[in-house]
Amino acid sequence: MGVAATASKLREARWWEPLPNGKLHCYLCPRHCHIGEGLTGFCFIRKNIGGKLYSLGYAQPAAIQIDPIEKKPLNHFLPGTKILSLGTAGCNMGCFFCQNWDISKSKSDQVSSSHLEPEAVALAAIEYDCPSLAFTYNEPTIWGEYVIDIARAAHAAGLKTVMVTNGYVTREALHDIYDHIDAANVDLKAFTESFYAKMTLTHLQPVLDVLKMLRKETHVWVELTTLLIPTLNDSADEIKELCGWVLRNLGDDVPLHFTAFHPDFKLQDKPRTPPETLHRARRIAMDMGLKYVYEGNIFSEGANTICPGCRRVVVKRSWHAVSDVRVSADGACRYCGYEISGFFRRPAPPTRRALDSLRTKVETVQGADRPI
Numbered sequence: 001m002g003v004a005a006t007a008s009k010l011r012e013a014r015w016w017e018p019l020p021n022g023k024l025h026c027y028l029c030p031r032h033c034h035i036g037e038g039l040t041g042f043c044f045i046r047k048n049i050g051g052k053l054y055s056l057g058y059a060q061p062a063a064i065q066i067d068p069i070e071k072k073p074l075n076h077f078l079p080g081t082k083i084l085s086l087g088t089a090g091c092n093m094g095c096f097f098c099q100n101w102d103i104s105k106s107k108s109d110q111v112s113s114s115h116l117e118p119e120a121v122a123l124a125a126i127e128y129d130c131p132s133l134a135f136t137y138n139e140p141t142i143w144g145e146y147v148i149d150i151a152r153a154a155h156a157a158g159l160k161t162v163m164v165t166n167g168y169v170t171r172e173a174l175h176d177i178y179d180h181i182d183a184a185n186v187d188l189k190a191f192t193e194s195f196y197a198k199m200t201l202t203h204l205q206p207v208l209d210v211l212k213m214l215r216k217e218t219h220v221w222v223e224l225t226t227l228l229i230p231t232l233n234d235s236a237d238e239i240k241e242l243c244g245w246v247l248r249n250l251g252d253d254v255p256l257h258f259t260a261f262h263p264d265f266k267l268q269d270k271p272r273t274p275p276e277t278l279h280r281a282r283r284i285a286m287d288m289g290l291k292y293v294y295e296g297n298i299f300s301e302g303a304n305t306i307c308p309g310c311r312r313v314v315v316k317r318s319w320h321a322v323s324d325v326r327v328s329a330d331g332a333c334r335y336c337g338y339e340i341s342g343f344f345r346r347p348a349p350p351t352r353r354a355l356d357s358l359r360t361k362v363e364t365v366q367g368a369d370r371p372i
Helices: 003-008 118-127 140-156 172-180 193-200 205-217 236-249 273-290 354-368
Strands: 016-018 024-026 044-051 052-055 062-069 083-086 132-135 160-165 183-187 221-228 256-260 293-296 313-318 322-326
Touching: 083 118, 118 132, 118 140, 132 140, 140 160, 140 172, 140 313, 140 354, 160 256, 160 273, 172 205, 183 205, 205 221, 205 236, 221 273, 236 273, 256 273, 273 293
Parallel strands: 083 132, 132 160, 160 183, 183 221, 221 256, 256 293
Antiparallel strands: 016 024, 044 052, 062 083, 313 322
C-alpha cells in the first residue's frame, strides 16, 4: 500500500510542525520528539507519513471496560458510580514498574484493537448506565485528538469526562485537551528528579508545572496518586517534601492517594509495599494539613472519606466498593454541614433528543464508512 493510500485511512495529528531537515517536531508532550519519515515518536502511535504526522491511536482502543470510578482512583468525583474506561497502545513515559505494560509498551499493530468512533464511545457509556467515561490504561495525552472528540460527544449527551494521566503534556496542548475534561487523576510518581530520570525516563518539573496549571488555569477536578515503591520513593523525608509542595501549590483539599506497589514489568526485584508504609505516609500527610488522604491497593480504613469538620466517615469504602455515602449532592456533610471538596451531583440522564442525535451520528458514521 502506498504512502497516500495509507495516510488516507488515518487521522492527521495535531501539535506538530515541519523541520528544515525533513523531520517533524511533535510538541504534544515535553519530549518534543523529532520524527523522521516512516518513524514514530517515543510513544509509538504518532507517525511521520509522507511529511505529515498521523495519530495511529485514533478510534482504535486496545482496552475498554466498565470500572468503579474509585478504581481510577477518584474518591471525590461521583463516588459509587460506574465509569466507561478505554485506552490505546503506547505511552510517552518509560516506567520500569508499569502495571499496564502489555498495551503501554506496545505499538499500535501489536495489540488487538477495535474501531470505535467517538460518538459510539459516548453511546456505549449511556447504554451501560455510566455517567462518566475515563481515558486511561495507557497515557491518554498521546491520543489527545481522540480524547477531545470523545469528550465533545460525551458532553453533548450530558456525560462527564476523566483523564487518568501521568501529567506529561506541554502548555501548548494542555488547554486544547483539558478544556474538555471534568476530572483528572494525575500520577505524581515520586518527588525526586533522579527517580523520574532513572525509573520513568522523563523529568519531574514538567509534571509539577502541569499540576499547577490544572489547579489554577482550568476547572478540572484534580486528585493525585503516588505509588510507593520500597526503597525508591517511600522515605519519610520524600513524602514530607511531596506533601509540602502540594500544600503550597495546590491546596489542602486536593485528595492524595498513596497506593501499594507490586512487582511488575522490569521492576521485579522490589517487594510489595507493606501496609504500614501506606499508613505512615497517610499519617504524615494528614499531620501536615492535607484534608483528604487515602490508601490504595490494600484493604484499609484509609479508603474512607473523613469529614474534616466532624471527623466522621462520610463515604465508606472497601477496596473499590462504596457501601455508604453521607454527602449531599451539593457536597455537604450530612452530619455537620461541612463542605466536602469535590463533585458529588450525578449528571441528569441524557434527554431523548440528545440520545437520538447521538445514535443518528453513530449510524451516519458507520454508514459512510468514514476513514479513521
